[in-house]
Amino acid sequence: MKFAVLVFPGSNCDIDCYKAVEDTIGEPVDYVWHTATDLSAYDCILVPGGFSYGDYLRCGAISRFAPVMAEVAKAAEQGKYILGICNGFQILTEAGLLPGTLLRNMSLKFLCHDTVLRVENNSNPFTTQYEVGEEIKIPIAHGEGNYYCDEATLADLKANNQIIFRYVNNPNGSVEDIAGISNKNGNVVGMMPHPERAVDSLLGSEDGKKMFTSILKAWRDRHESASVR
Incomplete structure (x- = not known):
């Protein structure tokens, strides 16, 4: 499985993702x-924070107008896996690949600390190795992480298990405490917390590891199924 880590002028979490x-x-x-x-x-395409x-x-x-984003949209249509983290989540919403938008934190302050997330959907390719309801420690570092969408979009997110x-x-005022969502097909995911900063005990948590092992398993399962056909 081959991964791309996109780099924009001002990206600063590209090395972390790599x-x-x-x-x-x-x-x-x-x-x-x-x-x-x-x-x-x-x-798999990783759109990093920064x-x-x-x-x-x-x-x-x-960033949503950068040449590479046309290719990201094409990859999304092809069913390839895309993960936008923090600023990457913001880019994906601006590009229309995910619904909603990210507003200033309710505190109007930049927040940088560990948070506890609850896994709401473990049928997504990025989360299959978690349990529904599992609580994981993943850090945040953002000033505009307040996820917002209108009531109709929120109803769709719930109905489609997105x-x-x-x-x-x-920590930031996000509607219904949302920290991460997917598109309707499930192959595009955006989240404000940083799983790439939670892959080793030296970093304070290993709870982000399963996002990477989950997506590798999803890719292998897809290719094994295709080869059987």
Whole structure:
């Protein structure tokens, strides 16, 4: 399984994502610059956190127009796996690949600390190795992590089981404590907390590891099923 870690001007969690893949599941991984126009070689695309383009205009508002995002949209349509973390989540919402938007934290302060998440959906390719209701410790680091959507969108998220994680103690004001969601097909996931920063006990938690082992298993299961046909 081959991973791409996108890099925009201002990304600062790209190395974290790269090392999480390399050290946790040992699969091939490349940095891919925002000007890239071909992602066909990759099975999973990670859109990392940071401050792409300095968060000018709005978080992710400029990055969504980068050449590589047309390829991300194409990969999403093809059913490839895409994970947007923090600023990556913001970019995916700006690009229309995930519903809703991310607003300023209710406190109007940048938050950087551990949070406890509850797993709401373990049928998603990124969460199959968790249990529904399992509580995991994953850090946050954001100023605009307050997830918002209108009532109709929220009803759709619930009806389609697109809410992946909720905060146990909501740090930012997100509607219904939402910390992570997926698209309707389940192959595109966005979340504000940083699982790539929770893959080793030295970092304070290993609870993010299962996101990487889950997606590897999902990819292998898909390919084994295809080979049987």
